[in-house]
Amino acid sequence: MQRLGTNIKGYSGETINIDAVQHDCVAAAQAHGWSIEAIHPAPRLILALTRHAPRTTQHAPRLYISTGIHGDEPAGPLAARLLLQENVWPPGLEIRMCPCLNPTGFALNRRENRDGLDLNRQYLAPQAEETLAHIAWLKRQPPFDLCLCLHEDWEAHGFYLYELNPDRLPSPAEAMIARVATFCPIDRSEMIESWPAKNGIIRPDLDPRNRPQWPEAFFLITHKTRLSYTLEAPSDFPLAVRVAALVSAVRTALEALSGPTAAPRPGHSET
């Protein structure tokens, strides 16, 4: 698959109407019986959608998915919408999803919010009202067994991911890469974003406490989970492929967490 070659100094591909996408997410969540909470009002509308496990389920695995923290990464919210609309999940799974953490960034097709803040550097000393609201909500939630943060990278040669797994729990990373590789290029560079990488997997050797600017994943691994993935779709490739890559990676991780889901739908091309 050829790169589109349109991303020169940043993302130059398709943009999305984030209000419409969030509206679709609410409609799908409602249709499938999820609870819906606005943790910050419009125009910085941040939704938290919750799928409760059946009452009969004991010790339901808890999943957290977030995306749309960078307003020039449209595949994430589109993947969240598709996951909600298809509503194919392992039985008994409890899910919390934030389908867009930076709506004002999408209105401008830029990474930062409309005040120029990179929200994914706000999680140690938050100033942005979006992040303050998000952290307050996260603190009210129970711990998660798995956290997935969906992103895109305009420079990447293919899909890749970051793993934070301090306890060396069984890792779905290789399975995610193998599944995505069936239809999307993988960035197999030995260095990605200044981190050593192997076959599209970055396992950063770091202690968040030594870092001055925290992405969301550092907050999650410090306070909410012991297993976190940041998934990066390559945004110089077709949007439908990137959405499918993120959805497939999510489904693969869920299978590892909970056993097989219902049959996935490869080749879904909704954008």
Ligand SMILES: [Zn+2]
């Ligand atoms: Zn990002």
